Amino acid sequence: MQVIVCGVRGSTPAPGPEYVRYGGNTSCIALAKRSKRPKLVLDGGTGLRNLTQVLDGSPFRGTILLSHLHWDHTHGLPFFSAGDRPDARVRLLMPAQGGKPEELMARFMSPPHFPVRMNELRGDWRVGELEEGVHGIEEFQVTAVEIPHKGGRTFGFRVSDGVSTLAYLSDHHPIQLGPGPDGHGEYHEAAYALCEGVDLMVHDAQYTVAEFASRSEFGHSTIDYAVGLAEVCAAKRLLLFHHDPGRTDEELNRIVDGLGSGIEVEAATEGRVLDLGGAPA
Numbered sequence: 001m002q003v004i005v006c007g008v009r010g011s012t013p014a015p016g017p018e019y020v021r022y023g024g025n026t027s028c029i030a031l032a033k034r035s036k037r038p039k040l041v042l043d044g045g046t047g048l049r050n051l052t053q054v055l056d057g058s059p060f061r062g063t064i065l066l067s068h069l070h071w072d073h074t075h076g077l078p079f080f081s082a083g084d085r086p087d088a089r090v091r092l093l094m095p096a097q098g099g100k101p102e103e104l105m106a107r108f109m110s111p112p113h114f115p116v117r118m119n120e121l122r123g124d125w126r127v128g129e130l131e132e133g134v135h136g137i138e139e140f141q142v143t144a145v146e147i148p149h150k151g152g153r154t155f156g157f158r159v160s161d162g163v164s165t166l167a168y169l170s171d172h173h174p175i176q177l178g179p180g181p182d183g184h185g186e187y188h189e190a191a192y193a194l195c196e197g198v199d200l201m202v203h204d205a206q207y208t209v210a211e212f213a214s215r216s217e218f219g220h221s222t223i224d225y226a227v228g229l230a231e232v233c234a235a236k237r238l239l240l241f242h243h244d245p246g247r248t249d250e251e252l253n254r255i256v257d258g259l260g261s262g263i264e265v266e267a268a269t270e271g272r273v274l275d276l277g278g279a280p281a
């Protein structure tokens with residue numbers, strides 16, 4: 001599986017010279033079988049715009065899975081040129097949460113909030129909902145499990161292409177379930193189910209422990225929690241994700257340099273492609 005990192009920020013985009021190394025676009029990861037075009041996308045933050053360049057003139061034909069409906073996971077959708085053309089075919093799936101998926105999308109994507117409606121995008125767009133459980137989506141096996149966050153039902157995903165496996169928990173608020181052994185949140189059953197033994201774990205790393213003291217109710221995790229969870233789940237590699245919009249390149253460099261973990265840890269960087277292995281299909 002190839003993991004194409006298209007957007008790395010949480011909450012809101014972060015443009016500016018302090019953010020050029022890791023990137024300022026919000027959450028979006030594209031997955032491809034090796035040497036094939038990406039067909040499965042996790043979240044549609046502003047980083048989704050970068051996928052049009054990756055597709056290099058081709059239309060997008062695949063599925064976008066939304067972990068939840070917050071702005072930083074949806075605001076790239078109307079600006080995704082490779083999906084907004086007559087020959088595109090896009091299936092957009094969100095966690096089932098009561099309420100029709102089309103109507104939930106229309107709440108943010110219709111006048112007066114935005115000039116273009118979902119059904120005005122060109123191409124064949126189908127909007128639907130996803131239940132918890134195991135699904136076959138675009139040649140991947142996707143396990144969707146609800147995880148604690150704030151303000152709307154949120155799923156974490158475990159995705160396998162039969163060779164390698166990735167866990168994606170972009171927005172995770174484990175302190176809701178208790179302090180856990182380190183005071184940063186519980187290592188709970190859903191987190192284990194998603195992350196155990198994965199080749200790559202992509203996880204919410206919005207706050208430092210010092211910041212968490214005043215922001216523990218904001219719906220996110222600490223960097224230390226992400227590292228701790230990767231260790232207890234024996235993940236092979238950890239990608240710190242959903243960087244706080246105020247987190248500068250310099251701070252991220254310092255954070256990564258200061259981590260002492262047996263696991264390979266890096267901070268998610270826009271434009272990076274990680275190869276998790278697997279023969280060309």
Ligand SMILES: [Zn+2]
Pocket residue numbers: 010011027070072073170171242
């Ligand atoms: Zn988010």
Ligand SMILES: [Zn+2]
Pocket residue numbers: 068070149171
């Ligand atoms: Zn969120």
